Amino acid sequence: MPDTNKSSLVACPTCQKKSPWSKENPDRPFCSPRCKLIDLGAWASESYSIPQQTSEEDEIFSEDLIINPNKSFL
Numbered sequence: 001m002p003d004t005n006k007s008s009l010v011a012c013p014t015c016q017k018k019s020p021w022s023k024e025n026p027d028r029p030f031c032s033p034r035c036k037l038i039d040l041g042a043w044a045s046e047s048y049s050i051p052q053q054t055s056e057e058d059e060i061f062s063e064d065l066i067i068n069p070n071k072s073f074l
């Protein structure tokens, strides 16, 4: 058997704290669920910032969505 019992330490991506890479740590490579959520939140905020670059297309689409329903209702 390979040395599976030998727990290797990994640095938490959020707080850089060393935590054991083992089955007992379901949040690996994070040291805690809190750090895992922080990292997911940072990732989500980054993804939300991307659509802002295509704001011109969003304006065009939203304009059509606003005008067309008004015409159909009138």
Ligand SMILES: [Zn+2]
Pocket: 012, 013, 014, 015, 016, 017, 030, 031, 032, 035
């Ligand atoms: Zn951490």
